Amino acid sequence: MSERVINWFKYASPQTFYPLAGKLIPWFWALAAIFGLAGLTIGFLLAPTDEQQGEGYRIIFLHVPASWMSMFIYLVMAFWAGTGLAFNTRLSGMMASALAPTGALFAFLSLWTGALWGKPMWGTWWVWDARLTSELILLFLYIGFIALQAAIDDPRRADKAGAILALVGVVNVPIIYFSVKWWNTLHQGASVSLTKAPSMAAMMLWGMILCALGCWMYSIAVALMRVRTIMLERERHTDWVRSVLGEKE
């Protein structure tokens, strides 16, 4: 991670970052495929069937990494947004807006797989569990960020406004999580707490970690692809983009 940050600082100008990202993307895709396949192999074929939950629990190999990624990407996004505001670098804002859809996708996936998991386990698609609720609110925050950026025509203003929103959001996420948790314990009904998950077999843990790494690599690859597109779109009148596009024609 730290190495990546250093690289990005060095390549903070779009025209040097563009070709670098292009070279990195296939590697991240390859890593994503390797980790993903390994994780899913362990998850679906090797990991033992859970005594209480049967085969249905295997959805956690997607569910848990998706939840992790959704939260982690928001932090990374806010980090880029903050860097963009502080140092006024073009790339930072582009990175933030490139990450947002992936983060939203993972938040959505996490909710969706959570519902699919909940139905056979708890007999209901949705419970107002603290984690589920905060994940839902996180999805709202992502959607707000994307909608705000989409509504502002001037990309520089969109970057800055989005950055402020992301930073305000990141301050609020712990408060929201804490308040939702408090709320949940007060309204403790028949809901099932996710925190009381049975202790995990080592094999399951490995499967989950590999899947999470796969998701991580996927996120980087997709974010890099998206940021390349954003660069071309925003800088389409500059010479370097013309020469890049000219080469392809």
Added chain:
Amino acid sequence: MLEVSNLECVRGERRLFAGINFRLDGGEMLYLQGQNGSGKTSLLRMLCGLTPAAGGEIFWRGRPIGQLGEEFRAELCYLGHQNAIKEELTPLENIVSAARLAQETLDEDTAVDALERVGLRGREDLACRYLSQGQKRRAALSRLVHERRALWVLDEPYVALDKAAVDLVAGLIGAHLQRGGLAVLTTHQPVAVPAAALRELWLGNGDAADVRDSSARC
């Protein structure tokens, strides 16, 4: 006192101007000229620190205005396209509250006097929504009567004014310059400002604009 070096403005994808250099000292007036869309208003907003410059620096008393912040704003009087006049308030309330927000002391008598000078006598207590366009502009310009801050940045000050009011405003600017103040303004109407060391800046075509000294009237 006001120095601009290598200023550049990019709006959307168009470069409006680049390589603007000029220096303005006490008692001097800069008269910005150019077609519609040549970036006159953008340049004025940059001088105020509202719009960040795409390149270049603006110095006030030798220091960048970004660093000076509040110190610079305390010496700046900006009059934009819009009048900054509240329709619901009377002209008197408008200029008194504007002065208070700008941290100036303006007692009621001085304010009434200012309104009288711009020809709004008898209209002080009428909500601004009942005033005509020109009267609203006069109400906005009445700020200048007792304005003692050093740098005036005026965007089209003569718009919507009749001949008498134009002369009055030109007189106010002239008096300001004689006190050693600075003024930067845009206008499409050629108006003679009395006793002014006048400089002109032409904006256009995205090239480096040229600054001319002209002691002649514009």
Added chain:
Amino acid sequence: MLVSIRAVIGRDLRLAMRRQSDIIAALFFFIIVVSLFPLGVGPEADQLRRLAPGVLWVAALLATMLSLPRLFADDHRDGTLEQLALAPQPLALIVFGKVIAHWLVAGLPLVLLAPVLGIQFDLANDALAILALSLLIGTPALSGIGAIGAALTLGVRGGGVLLSLLVLPLYIPVLIFGAGAVDATLSGLGAQAHLSLLGALTLGGVFFAPWPTAAALRIALE
């Protein structure tokens, strides 16, 4: 410093008094939304009593949303915002004054009205008192956090809807502790903890929100 805050508050209050229809419309919106719930869920007193804290608080959030878009939009349109941004005092200070003025105009009336509406929901006296108290403590946070959203969506396409999208998720903690305080009173637990947390949120919201708001306003003015 206090002088300039007072000047902003005075000006905004005077403006609000000159167009009272806005305030009154938001208040009636609050009343109507709250009154619709019994029509939707039925008139059983027990059920209404349980719903009351949530309904009143959600309606208060929505009523606040209604007045937020105009917090900066009018000043933006007539050029006053530029003058405020160029004033020699920090813009955040001016925003702070505007937030207080907004609360006096949009928040405080809700606090005063809520107990009356609570009677419709058959709330007991102590619950009514806590309801008003929780709104009194919590609504300033709504104005503060809302100001950030209002500044971010200033002059943006579809600003009003976007504003709700941005701000409502951030209101969730206020909603939880506000409604929770009344809930706790109803179920015989003390409301103290909720009210303290609500107070903390308000302090945070009102004192920190002006800075991001000021930054967002400067961006909007560029």
